Amino acid sequence: MxxxxxxxxxxxxxxxxxxxxxxxxxxxxxxxxxxxxxxxxxxxxxxxxxxxxxxxxxxxxxxxxxxxxxxxxxxxxxxxxxxxxxxxxxxxxxxxxxxxxxxxxxxxxxxxxxxxxxxxxxxxxxxxxxQFLFHPDDIPYDSFQQIPKVFTEFRKKCETYGKVRPTLESPKVRPSTNLVENNSEVPSLKDLGLNNFSIDTRTAFPFQGGETNAQERVQDYFWETQKLAFYKKTRNGLMGPGYSSKLSAWLANGSISARTIYWEVKEFERVVRKNQDTYWLIFELIWRDFFKYVSLKHGNDIFHIGGILNRKYKWKTSKRTTESWISGQTTEPFINANMKEIAHTGWMSNRGRQNVASFWSRVLEQDWRIGAAYFESMLLDYDVHSNWGNWMYNSGVGNDPRNRAFNSRRQAERYDPNGKFQALWLQETLF
CATH class of the missing domain: 3.40.50.620 (HUPs)
Incomplete structure (x- = not known):
């Protein structure tokens, strides 16, 4: 066989x-x-x-x-x-x-x-x-059409009635007698039509791809620095590798499984400590699951302008507005700093993503799908379900029951009170 x-x-x-x-x-x-x-x-x-x-x-x-x-x-x-x-x-x-x-x-x-x-x-x-934390066969819903609109309902029901499967062991070494000659090579950036680049020293994600590197990040974040024990307190940070787990890029291409992370958190809780911070990483894994189930339920509606709500807004499309948003030349310094970060590094914090998405769709009133497509292009940790689900959520056509918008100036005052993040990325224009 x-x-x-x-x-x-x-x-x-x-x-x-x-x-x-x-x-x-x-x-x-x-x-x-x-x-x-x-x-x-x-x-x-x-x-x-x-x-x-x-x-x-x-x-x-x-x-x-x-x-x-x-x-x-x-x-x-x-x-x-x-x-x-x-x-x-x-x-x-x-x-x-x-x-x-x-x-x-x-x-x-x-x-x-x-x-x-x-x-x-x-x-x-x-x-x-x-690619799930809660496998589709183990969630308390008989069909994907029963997936609720609101995350909290999904989370509570899965936490109560769902289960997370144990991880599978890696396969054993196979006999070398059946090896097939393999002369294929992994292409380079040039082969893909892309330019090589040096990592920006300001990046909050100075990591490399691969399963071994994902495991090393878990080892560092969980066990060596034990920063997991403070995750909820620091997760809205903006600068440096340590404010969040940074596991999303490896999760996105499957270098590590959600189950692996879950059971590692459980081991940390058993050996070191269990608190709201350790739970909050599991909470974020459930959010990730939720957007996957939303796309299973709604199919290609997640790519349509009306989103899963089929809600009609008078969206605008302006090339000049798009260029100013992408280049970080809007009227809002906090938005500009985040947009420069993604342009130079392929990374942006969770706090930044919510703000720039809300600004794009709610303040500038631009077609939200253009913003989602730009993120798809640029993000190191692009995941089709989370990206398009979050963009719908922040644009009023998805799963936000409160249909809220962010005030970027208040957000900057709260999360960058000393302006250090803005100074880091806007120094060539403002300082």
Whole structure:
């Protein structure tokens, strides 16, 4: 039995359902495609993946390839679309089973369906829901259509009646006798049509991609510095690596699983301390789950201008306004500082994201999807569900029951009272 793991947003060997299932075969191989479509222009004039996340992804795939090699599992990496490469690979290697993480949004569905359409019907595709904290089979809802509109209701019910599954062990080293020659190479930024760059020394995310680096971040944040014990108090910070866990980028491409983080928090609570701060990291993982279930329930509505509420606003579209927002040249210094941060680093704090999204959609009244697409392009930790879910939430077309807007000046006074963050990013224009 020849099995293939089609890696997508599950770029790890630990707690990986598809990998574990595939290892029941005689021959096991992995494949990852750098799809050129994901590095081309999107619907709103931005590259779908800019240089920051692209390099993080390259680093991640290099590390995945190395970790799989230790298990005697080759990872074949191609700069090609899945529909062009995977059917050929299946034919050349006599693949009978393909294991992959279940995705459900537009681009991912198109990629999967195109591959299935070009292989014999005898090839079995087995998808696993493997990106959740609470697996779909373990939530207290009979169908995705029952997912509530309000997060608090979802959270309380899942905490009461749901369960978090234990993590899966990494597979054992496989016999070297069935190894397949693998001369494929991970592409460079240049291969992807992107320029190389140096990391900005001001960044709050000076980390590299990959499963090993994700595990090292957990070790540092949980156990060496024990900053987890203060997470709720510091999570609205703006500067430096330590104010939050910074695990979102590794979670987004699946270098680490939500279950792994959850059980590590539980171990920390057992060994060190349990408080509101430790719980709050789990709280944020449940938010992440919630937006995934929202997109499962509403499908492509999360990309529509009316959002999941089909609410009608008189949205504007102005190229000049877009350029001033992106370049950090609006009337609000706090907004400008955050926009310069993402432009230079691919990172922005949670507090910053809420403010710039609210300013874009509520104050400037610009089409919220343009802002969401810009974030998709730039963010190191872009996750389709969280990004578009949060943008809907902050733009009045999503899951915010209070339909609130942020006052960026008051927010700056509260979260940057001494102006240090603004000075860091606006020094060339204001100081």
């Amino acid at each position: 020849n099995n293939l793991i089609w890696f997508r947003n599950d770029l790890r060997i630990a707690d990986n359902s598809s990998l574990n299932k595939a290892c029941s075969g005689d021959k096991v191989m992995g494949i990852y495609c750098f799809d050129p479509l994901l590095f081309g222009m999107g619907d709103y004039g931005f590259r779908k993946t800019e240089r920051f996340r692209a390099r993080f992804l390259i680093e991640t795939v290099i590390q995945l390839k190395e970790n799989l090699k230790k298990l005697n599992i080759p990872l074949f990496v191609y700069l090609d679309s899945p529909k062009n490469r995977i059917p050929k690979f299946i034919h050349e290697h006599g693949i009978q089973n393909v294991f992959l993480q279940k995705e459900w949004t537009r681009d991912e569905n198109k990629a999967r369906d195109a591959v299935i359409a070009h292989v014999p019907a005898s090839v079995n595709f087995e998808e696993s829901y493997d």
